[in-house]
Amino acid sequence: MLIKEKREMKYEKKQNKEQDILIAAExxxxxxxxxxxxxxxxxxxxxxxxxxxxxxxxxxxQLFNRVVEQKFGMVAMxxxxxxxxxxxxxxxxxxxxxxxxxxxxxxxxxxPAFMIHEILSNPERSTMIREKVKWITLNxxxxxQAQLDMAANRGEIRKIDAAELLLDIISLNVFSxxxxxxxxxxxxxxxxxxxxxKVKRKAEIADTxxxxxxxx
Amino acid sequence: MLIKEKREMKYEKKQNKEQDILIAAExxxxxxxxxxxxxxxxxxxxxxxxxxxxxxxxxxxQLFNRVVEQKFGMVAMxxxxxxxxxxxxxxxxxxxxxxxxxxxxxxxxxxPAFMIHEILSNPERSTMIREKVKWITLNxxxxxQAQLDMAANRGEIRKIDAAELLLDIISLNVFSxxxxxxxxxxxxxxxxxxxxxKVKRKAEIADTxxxxxxxx
DNA sequence: ATTATCTATAGATCTATAGATAATGC
DNA sequence: ATTATCTATAGATCTATAGATAATGC
Numbered sequence: 496m497l498i499k500e501k502r503e504m505k506y507e508k509k510q511n512k513e514q515d516i517l518i519a520a521e522x523x524x525x526x527x528x529x530x531x532x533x534x535x536x537x538x539x540x541x542x543x544x545x546x547x548x549x550x551x552x553x554x555x556x557q558l559f560n561r562v563v564e565q566k567f568g569m570v571a572m573x574x575x576x577x578x579x580x581x582x583x584x585x586x587x588x589x590x591x592x593x594x595x596x597x598x599x600x601x602x603x604x605x606x607p608a609f610m611i612h613e614i615l616s617n618p619e620r621s622t623m624i625r626e627k628v629k630w631i632t633l634n635x636x637x638x639x640q641a642q643l644d645m646a647a648n649r650g651e652i653r654k655i656d657a658a659e660l661l662l663d664i665i666s667l668n669v670f671s672x673x674x675x676x677x678x679x680x681x682x683x684x685x686x687x688x689x690x691x692x693k694v695k696r697k698a699e700i701a702d703t704x705x706x707x708x709x710x711x
Numbered sequence: 712m713l714i715k716e717k718r719e720m721k722y723e724k725k726q727n728k729e730q731d732i733l734i735a736a737e738x739x740x741x742x743x744x745x746x747x748x749x750x751x752x753x754x755x756x757x758x759x760x761x762x763x764x765x766x767x768x769x770x771x772x773q774l775f776n777r778v779v780e781q782k783f784g785m786v787a788m789x790x791x792x793x794x795x796x797x798x799x800x801x802x803x804x805x806x807x808x809x810x811x812x813x814x815x816x817x818x819x820x821x822x823p824a825f826m827i828h829e830i831l832s833n834p835e836r837s838t839m840i841r842e843k844v845k846w847i848t849l850n851x852x853x854x855x856q857a858q859l860d861m862a863a864n865r866g867e868i869r870k871i872d873a874a875e876l877l878l879d880i881i882s883l884n885v886f887s888x889x890x891x892x893x894x895x896x897x898x899x900x901x902x903x904x905x906x907x908x909k910v911k912r913k914a915e916i917a918d919t920x921x922x923x924x925x926x927x
Numbered sequence: 928a929t930t931a932t933c934t935a936t937a938g939a940t941c942t943a944t945a946g947a948t949a950a951t952g953c
Numbered sequence: 954a955t956t957a958t959c960t961a962t963a964g965a966t967c968t969a970t971a972g973a974t975a976a977t978g979c
Contacts, residue, residue, distance in 0.1 A: 512957080527832045530747035534942060544959055549943060551957095605831065611889060612828040615821065616743045629897040659915045662887060662894075670882035673827060678878075681845040699875045706922045728931080750968060760933055765969060767931095 513551050515541040521562045525605045528612050529559055529620065560623055566606070567627035573599050574631050578638070585646035586708050589639075589660070593704045597668040597697045604672040636661060652708040663707065667700045729767050731757040737778045741821045744828050745775055745836065776839055782822070783843035789815050790847050794854070801862035802924050805855075805876070809920045813884040813913045820888040852877060868924040879923065883916045 519540035523532045534555050538545040552558035577599070579591040600607070610628070613621040640657035647654040675689060687695070735756035739748045750771050754761040768774035793815070795807040816823070826844070829837045856873035863870040891905060903911070 528744060528746060528828060530744060531832045533940090535940095545942090546944080546960080547958065553943090555942065608824070608827045608831055611824045611893075612744060614893065615824055616747045625893070625896055628893065632897055656915075659912070662912070663883065663915075663919060666883050666886035667879065670886045671878060677827075677830065677841070677844065680841055681848055696875070696878070699872075699879075703879060703919065703923055707919055749966090751966095761968090762934080762970080763932065769969090771968065 512541075512543060512547065516543065516548055516551060516558070517562060517565060520558050521566060524559060524562050525566075525609045528609065529555075529617065532559075534558075556620065559620075563621075563623050563627070567624065567631075570599070570603070570606070571627065571631050573602075574635070577635075585642065585651050586705060588642075589708065590701045590705050593664045593668070594697055594701055596664055597671075597693075597700060600668045601672045601693055604675065607669045607673055632661075650710075653710045655708065660704075660707070664700075664704060667703065671696050671700070728757075728759060728763065732759065732764055732767060732774070733778060733781065736774050737782060740775060740778050741782075741825045744825065745771075745833065748775075750774075772836065775836075779837075779839050779843070783840065783847075786815070786819070786822070787843065787847050789818075790851070793851075801858065801867050802921060804858075805924065806917050806921050809880045809884070810913055810917055812880055813887075813909075813916060816884045817888045817909055820891065823885045823889055848877075866926075869926045871924065876920075876923065880916075880920060883919065887912050887916070 516537065520532075520537045522540060523537045527533075532555075534548055535545050537558075538548045541548075548558065552561060574596075577592050577595045579588045579595070581588070583591065610624055613624060636657055639661065643652070643655055643657050643660070646652050672693075675692060678692075679689075732753065736748075736753045738756060739753045743749075748771075750764055751761050753774075754764045757764075764774065768777060793808050793811045795804045795811070797804070799807065826840055829840060852873055855877065859868070859871055859873050859876070862868050888909075891908065894908075895905075
């Protein structure tokens with residue numbers, strides 16, 4: 496019993512340091528990008544010496560890959576939970592999904608900018624990001640198109656392309672949370688705080704999507 | 712006369728080298744970001760020795776600022792041309808503006824990602840970007856809100872917040888062109904080429920915006 | 928005489944590793 | 954005996970500059 500406890504403690508302790516580094520690395524990579532990130536800063540953030548980072552992950556690039564893997568694994572899981580209650584009417588189902596997606600985007604406003612910048616600045620290095628994103632979206636798209644077609648045939652909504660609708664939802668949600676830091680600096684003063692902004696924006700987007708679905 | 716010509720030639724020649732470096736720098740900075748950009752690569756792209764770059768611009772950061780200044784100056788000018796014909800009905804005027812904005816965004820798909828990444832990764836360095844963007848948007852916003860209010864009072868459209876509408880247009884347009892490289896890799900095969908994609912997407916966005924403005 | 932260009936190199940910064948030392952669990 | 958941690962430093966890379974040389978215009 497005592498032995499088991501000790502083992503767990505050791506395991507946890509190792510986990511902690513490694514996890515500390517991963518957390519620090521995520522923060523550093525997501526704000527500064529791969530090129531701007533410094534392994535020394537990451538070590539400092541994590542409260543370990545610089546050598547430890549190489550002990551656990553060997554290279555900056557391997558650490559980067561681990562961060563990406565972990566991060567997008569999380570996102571994929573959260574995305575899966577978006578699939579709304581099938582008993583809802585189609586319009587409500589989609590609007591509900593759009594709102595859920597807004598919340599996911601709002602939880603991680605730095606992720607899209609990071610993603611886009613990495614793929615743009617170094618396509619070879621970011622193969623993993625592309626694969627992860629591909630995996631996430633393909634499922635959603637096929638599922639959504641089937642639902643839309645059925646509902647359109649029943650005359651509940653107008654005929655609509657799932658790819659376009661998805662692009663609309665993703666664009667509106669992601670971009671909104673993405674550029675809030677700008678807006679707040681540009682429109683200083685006459686802009687509500689982030690919480691109020693989000694509530695209003697989410698409602699506005701939901702309404703925009705609803706209007707898209709309606710038959711004229 | 713001959714002297715003048717020679718002077719101009721010299722001037723042009725100087726302009727050329729300097730301009731060559733600026734063009735090369737823009738390409739490098741916009742794809743790789745400040746941190747990923749290499750002054751050596753820029754010199755190579757421009758076909759000059761590395762020292763020349765420092766001769767003309769002293770530091771990497773000053774070169775970066777010149778690029779930003781030039782680039783956003785161009786964008787500001789193009790934006791100013793968006794203001795649509797005031798004789799058009801309000802809905803057509805806005806939809807026309809949205810389409811024009813789509814074209815601007817499509818002409819420079821790397822710019823938004825660059826902008827966002829730079830401001831996120833190094834806010835101090837990118838003060839100039841923020842100032843330029845602020846200057847561009849403030850005018851547009853005030854002008855648009857006035858037009859919307861007048862039209863709403865005349866019962867031509869529903870009452871709508873200019874900031875929300877602007878955000879919708881910018882989000883949809885910018886994000887669409889921004890992530891095309893992804894989409895083409897994710898949905899390989901069953902996606903049209905860029906030109907077809909743009910035409911369809913632009914029409915879809917215009918329709919989305921139109922539906923937003925209509926009274927129910 | 929001034930401006931433009933090149934070569935060579937200093938100096939700073941960053942990643943990565945070697946090798947020593949401490950902690951842990953058998 | 955193995956795993957974790959630290960110190961010190963090598964080696965690579967990148968920006969910036971000094972100083973020499975060539976081109977240009979008066």
